[in-house]
Amino acid sequence: MHQLQKFQKNQKLQKKKMKTDARSKILNRIAAVRRQTDAAFSFDDLNNEDIYKPVLPDAVTCFKTELEAISGKCEVCVSENDVFIKLADFLQINNLLPVFCRDTDIQKKLIQNNIPFTDKESDFETMRSGVTGCELLVARTGSVLVTSAGDSGRQMNVFPPVHIVLATTSQLVNYPGDALEAIRKRYGNNLPSAITTITGPSRTADIEKTLVLGAHGPKEFVVFLSEK
Numbered sequence: 001m002h003q004l005q006k007f008q009k010n011q012k013l014q015k016k017k018m019k020t021d022a023r024s025k026i027l028n029r030i031a032a033v034r035r036q037t038d039a040a041f042s043f044d045d046l047n048n049e050d051i052y053k054p055v056l057p058d059a060v061t062c063f064k065t066e067l068e069a070i071s072g073k074c075e076v077c078v079s080e081n082d083v084f085i086k087l088a089d090f091l092q093i094n095n096l097l098p099v100f101c102r103d104t105d106i107q108k109k110l111i112q113n114n115i116p117f118t119d120k121e122s123d124f125e126t127m128r129s130g131v132t133g134c135e136l137l138v139a140r141t142g143s144v145l146v147t148s149a150g151d152s153g154r155q156m157n158v159f160p161p162v163h164i165v166l167a168t169t170s171q172l173v174n175y176p177g178d179a180l181e182a183i184r185k186r187y188g189n190n191l192p193s194a195i196t197t198i199t200g201p202s203r204t205a206d207i208e209k210t211l212v213l214g215a216h217g218p219k220e221f222v223v224f225l226s227e228k
Contacts, residue, residue, distance in 0.1 A: 052140045052175055059139040059172045060225065066142025070200035073222040074142075083166060083224045084113040087131075090222070091115065096129035096162055103133055103151040106166060130160030135186075136179045137172045137223070143199040144223060145179045147192035154194050163198075163218035168228045 055062045064074040075090075077083045091097050098116035100123060101107050110117045110131075117131075132152040136145040144165055148154045157163065173179050176197070183195060201221040 055139045055174045059174060060169055060227070063137055063139040063142055063172060063225070066140065067200060067221075067223060068142075070142060071221075072142065072200040073220070075222065075224045077224060077226045080109075080168075080226050080228070083226045084109060084115065087164070087166075087224055088113060088115050090164075091129065094129075094162070098123075099164070100124065100127035100130040100156075100160060101132075102153070102156060103131070105151075106131060106133060124155075124159070127160055129162040129164060130156050131164040131166060132156045134165050134167050134171065136182060137167055137225070138174075138176055138179050138197065139172055140175050141197075141199060143176070143179075143197040145183070145195070145197050147183070147196070148194035149187070149192040157196060157198060158218070160218055162220040162222065163201075165198075165221075165223045166226075167223060168226045170228055 060076060064076060067074045075086055077086055091099055098118045099110070100119065101110060101117045102119050107117060107119065118127075132146070133150060134144045134146050135149075137143070138145060144167070146152075146157050173182060179197075183191070198221065201218050
């Protein structure tokens with residue numbers, strides 16, 4: 001009986017050793033492949049221009065062109081006053097009043113410009129349009145970077161059927177990497193719980209490969225961009 005127990009113990013030790021050896025071989029192979037890949041290609045050797053096309057002819061034009069290429073809209077305005085004149089016309093022509101707004105700074109400007117708005121929770125689910133600010137604009141991809149840090153929170157970036165963003169040219173950066181670096185500098189170790197880029201209206205082509213706008217969020221996405 002003692003011999004049998006000794007044999008069984010040896011068998012277990014051998015199996016454990018075999019598993020350890022097999023695991024080590026797999027990990028060594030992975031490490032070797034990684035070393036070869038790192039030697040052949042390193043992100044440290046790249047910059048934004050190597051990954052993306054140049055921002056031409058300028059950041060404002062590039063942003064507008066890229067956003068409109070993916071069914072978004074960009075209204076370039078000469079001043080903040082021009083923004084609210086054009087915003088009022090857009091909302092009235094498209095029967096989108098009152099606009100839903102939670103941002104207190106934007107609310108003050110809506111009041112100053114006699115633009116009807118609501119922030120009542122009872123109006124949230126029936127809103128036709130919503131207006132927010134943003135953190136940054138990415139020229140090369142036509143994207144808007146938003147976070148959960150402001151008054152608008154997360155919901156206002158996905159729920160309004162027509163999402164309107166008010167921004168200035170001072171918020172423009174060239175590439176996504178520039179936007180992330182700016183967010184790191186702005187918030188340090190206290191990053192917002194949600195950081196998102198919006199690139200045009202919501203879309204899907206899951207159903208018979210037919211592009212459908214507004215499937216999972218806003219059907220229309222409009223940026224009013226003030227040249228400051």
